[in-house]
Amino acid sequence: MCPHVVHSFETMNETGRFTDRTDAGERLGAELRERGIDADIALAIPRGGLPLGRAVADSLDVPLDIVVAKKIGAPGNPEYAVGAVASDGSVWRNERAISGTRTDEEYFQDQRETEAANARQKADRYRGGRSEPDLTDKTVVVVDDGVATGSTARACLERVKNSDAGRIVLAVPVGPPDTIDELEETVDDVVCLEIPAGFRGVGQFYENFGQVSDEEAMAYLET
Template sequence: MVRNRSPTFENRQAAGKRLGEALRERDIEADIVLAIPRGGLPVGRPVADALGVPLDIAVAKKIGAPNNPEYAIGAVAADGTVWLNTDVIDRREIPRDYVANTRAEMADAAKQKAQRYRDPESSPSLTGKRVCLVDDGVATGATARACIEQIQQADPERLVLAVPVASPRAISDLEALVDEVVCLEIPSEFRAVGQYYEQFEQVSDEVAMSYLAEE
């Protein structure tokens, strides 16, 4: 991994091109790139093109804390695979019924998003495959963790996590869950993923899906 002081990416596509170059320089090979919608798809497309492999999706939804939905206490993938930050849940004394209800709600939302992006019957087999999971950045790591656990259940040959920028704590936690991490920037004073992009506008589902349609 590379640690630089002033990470800056023009936009997600530019970050994806740099990420693809970094993967090629490391001689990392893959059979498929999975991007986390929505922001991961503009990054994943140039990565998939650089590696010469198909692009697909890995979908998960964050489980937010009560009265603070942006603070992740866990995440759940489209197939129901869940990761919970039990330390935070216990420390904040978050009610178990809240966790269970929100988990079910987010699992349904993740499943619906995955179905909106592609036909469930066209979901690729990952067994024995070399998989590269891509997002536009990692803050808490909750969503990436749920996706990683979902992918690992499919028994891939190898799983690489590739992101342009991440917080030191999150990337350290995620390193133990995959075979390799490629992260271009790990700023010590990380605050938010968007901080490291000149352009970081919201990506609509329609725009995100257009990257899947590209050849």
């Protein structure tokens, strides 16, 4: 299935960028409605995905929850992802990066356990004692503020797949063509508003792309 894509900058404002994450989320929600996505729940990837997730959930009139993953950094270069792991241990392996950095399996598994525990801790903190949603046979929309390599998104999607969801839709405002093509092969549908050939980073497509604090992100779950 080909991803649902809107290439025109008509999706943005006159500057060719989204005003902020809420603006991007509102535009995503409108596109999901236009495409007839009959969702049961929206899952945002914290922290940056929560402002968009709130807007998408409100637009689709569905509950909002979270799906959490942490990057597994390369030895000596923690910013370079050799994989990512979700709160339940669901993992995505970047085999090219593993080979290129000579990451051994013992290191990878040790980091997987550590980062899975960190993801669980974050998920528990954000939910504040609420139980995880039952995704069995549900149509789930996973929302983030954009993808570059998509490492954490891939682990989050693995987490949702392992929850026996009925249909999985990834909804992001922007991402590079190669990443979007790869992600489209892993889920039932991808809704991406902009897939620019000159992609350099997610932040370039926002007028306001400041960091979202944990406190601000959690507040979107309480709305």
